[in-house]
Structures are given as structure tokens and as C-alpha cells.
Amino acid sequence: MERHEQRVVRVPSLDGVTRERFLRDVYPRREPVVLKGMELGPCTTKWTVDYLSQAAGSKEVKIHVSAVPQMDFLSKNFVYRTLPFDVFVRRAAEVKHKDYFLSEDEKYYLRSVGEDVRKDIADIRKQFPVLADDVQIPEYFEKEQFFSSVFRISSAGLQLWTHYDVMDNFLIQVTGRKRVVLYSPRDVPYLYLSGTKSEVLDVDNPDFEKYPLFVNAKRYQCYLEAGDVLFIPAMWFHNVISEEFGVALNVFWKHLPAECYDKSDTYGNKDPIAASRAIQILDRALKTLEELPEEYRDFYARRMVLRIQEKAFRNDYG
């Protein structure tokens, strides 16, 4: 079925957007936008495989290794391995490997983390200071809003599952081409979430038997070329295929006041404190409903849904 073709929305591109224009015309709309022609510093020309390997050296990095292009968090068809950074970059850039973990055409993905994954936040200035000097991060937010800067390096063909993050995000594509498919937070009922990830792994050829409501999800899409920056607002779902070997850096920043976020979150994907508390309370309410026989439970559950819709849904979403 080609049901998706009718519902693809191209993410708009804007060229040479200044900080002032971004904050006035783009940011308040809370929709993804591709920013072209941004001043990113020498990284866009300097970051070859040779240069990266030599500049970052043999610092150990933990990577995802997958025998197939589409990583599956449900069946866990990938493994975590550790490699020296320079070895990893060379492997990620090649298609067939002489040395490998799973298969000669395995794919690699790095999502950089802090020194202590549980306590420290990824910050390229701390983990890769030499490379950080090559990048000029567009500072379209206040310094205090900064949360993390995450290095993302991917083999050609690798696909990262659809997920949301809770911070606002600039995905800076330094080298290599990527396809990004996005879904609005309002389409969450159609995405079959497991935590922050969608169980619909194959967004191009979804299993409609298993995921019938997915047909309603409006697909936004863009291609990122080297030098493009994608603004991904908090809670917007994104699915990324690296069409070529590529190096990206993404910057997460806080949209809400700092105290709204979970202090133990090092990845930028734990729900805001009030949201997780509300979900906990809902779980307690559901437990309480179990005290009733089905006929009554169903009736009161429907009333609760109506109340949530009336009281908490925004009315400009349609």
C-alpha cells in the first residue's frame, strides 16, 4: 500500500537565519526547520576521516554495532562494543571490514556520552576538546539553557529508530547526507510507543496489520546535506537514516525553566518532572479502577478520558 505518499510534508528550509530571526519567527512555532548556510566553523571542511582519527586519537568510545542497517531496540539486533576512536571512525567510513565483530558489512553508530555515563552529560568540549575547537555552535539560545553537545557518527545505511527527546535540539550535520523523518508530538496515539521509542521500526514499509493506526501519522521529511542544521523541537519524533558515512553534532538545550527537568537525566530523554509525576498518579488511578467490575471500570475509564481531553488537550491542535 502506498498510503504514506499522500501524507508526506516537506520540512521547510530557511537560508542564513540570524539569531534574531530564529527567535522571532521560527522558535515560537515549535516546528522543525532546516537551517541552511549557518556559520559552523572549520569543521565542515576539516573533518575528514584522516583528520578525525588523528585529532581525537585512540580515546575509547562505546559504539552500537549492527549486522543489519535497521537497528531494532525490541529484538536487540545490535551489540555494544568498545573501540579506540580512530579505529572506530575508519571502520564506520568503510563498507566492508577486514576486522569486525559480527559480519564483514556490519554498521557502526556512535552517540557520545559523558565520562561517567550515569553522572556526566555529553559535552564535545570536554570529551573531544581538539575537535570542539573546529565547531562554531549556533548560539540561538541563552548560555544557561545549554544542556549537552553530542557527537553522532554513523556508517552509511544505518537507521536509528523513531524516538523523541525532551530538550530542544539543533542537529548539526557536519559531513554526509541524512534522511530524517519526523512526526509531531500530537501524533503520539499512532506511533505505538515503548518508552521514548516507536515500535514501528520500518517507517517506509510499516506492518499495518500490527500497527493499524500508524497510517494516521503525518510524515514530515527532510534530507540533511553537509552543513545543514535541523531544528528538532522537544517531543518531535525523529527517525534518521545516514545515506552516507557522516559526522554530526547535536546540541540539546532547555526550553522550559531548568527546575522542570529531571536532574538525573544525562541523555536528555527523561520526561519533565511534572510529566512523570502525572503518569505515576495516573497509574495509581488505574490501579484504583481495578477495584471495580469491568462494566463499571469501563464506564468510569471513559469518563476519565473525556475529562483528560477536556481539561488538558490543547484546543488548537485539531
Ligand SMILES: O=C(O)CCC(=O)C(=O)O
Ligand atoms: O542524526 C542522528 O544520528 C540522530 C540524531 C538524534 O537522534 C538527535 O539529534 O536527537
Ligand SMILES: [Fe+2]
Ligand atoms: Fe534524538
